[in-house]
Amino acid sequence: MINDIQKTAEDKMQKSLDVLRDNLAKVRTGRAHAGLLDQVEVEYYGSPVPVSQVANVTLIDARTIGVKPFESKMAGAIEKAIRDSNLGLNPASMGDLIRVPMPMLTEERRRDLIKVVRSEAEDGRVAIRNVRRDANNDFKRLLKDKDITEDDARRGEENIQKTTDKYIGEVDKLLAHKEEDLMAI
Structure with missing residues (x-):
């Protein structure tokens, strides 16, 4: 029981960290990366789809993304979708x-x-702390139902706290790395 709670809590904390990593990747730095256009959607036969599903997105150089549509008639729609996105990008067609x-x-x-970025990191920390709170509540419920001893509950809470500290440290590392990327010229 105790191990199940700890394993579930660690899995949820890892998922929170993965979500944070994805959210930080969407924040643009001065460098180009193909994942920058992942949230840009283009109208394709009446339904919105990500650019990556209607075009090949590659890096031409460190500061330029190349988008090659699978269908040539989609070029104008893709260009308009990129321009209208809130990324501050100005695409140019070349053939x-x-x-x-x-x-x-x-x-x-x-x-x-x-x-x-700091706001995203704080959201990640809050999500991890919420997982800790839920796990501790599970331990308290088991203790109340007399399914575990007080020592087991205390040990479980200590282990959850160690896991929480580890994942909060990972959030801080991700934040520091992203801030460094943003301030690099």
């Missing part, structure tokens, strides 16, 4: 290839993005 250059970030924009 059947859409080039998306990454503009330099201003100091003010970098500071705004750091605030966003």
